[in-house]
Amino acid sequence: xxxxxxxQIEHLDxxxxxxxxxxxxxxxxxxxQSDVEHHRDLAGMVGDVGDESVANLLADLDxxxxxxxxxxxxxxxRARKRFATGVYGVCTRCGQGIGYExxxxxxxxxxxxxxxxxxxxxxxxxxxPTL
Ligand SMILES: [Zn+2]
Numbered sequence: 001x002x003x004x005x006x007x008q009i010e011h012l013d014x015x016x017x018x019x020x021x022x023x024x025x026x027x028x029x030x031x032x033q034s035d036v037e038h039h040r041d042l043a044g045m046v047g048d049v050g051d052e053s054v055a056n057l058l059a060d061l062d063x064x065x066x067x068x069x070x071x072x073x074x075x076x077x078r079a080r081k082r083f084a085t086g087v088y089g090v091c092t093r094c095g096q097g098i099g100y101e102x103x104x105x106x107x108x109x110x111x112x113x114x115x116x117x118x119x120x121x122x123x124x125x126x127x128x129p130t131l
Pocket of ligand 1 (some may be wrong): 064091092093094095096111113114115116
């Protein structure tokens, strides 16, 4: 994270925190709309537990309607963990710092732009968002 200014780090931290809250709210809303009673029971738990727990809680659920949200929440949780350990914003492939513009637009990015492009060429079907 050495390539980022303190103000940039704080901004990215806030972005991740907000995304975490938004995703939990969306998951909760979707669960509450469900016709399945069990889903509505789970909705009350989404706000209180850690990201991994939410993901585990919902992983066994046959609920394609929240799959993407749960995956995103897991990504945000991982990003915040990298944040806490000071390795956030470092490309997992080449070890270079990921540009602030890229992180601001895509706070859960784990690869720099060049490596992401390379990765997509070899993993065409994953559909990872890019800039
Ligand atoms: Zn890279």
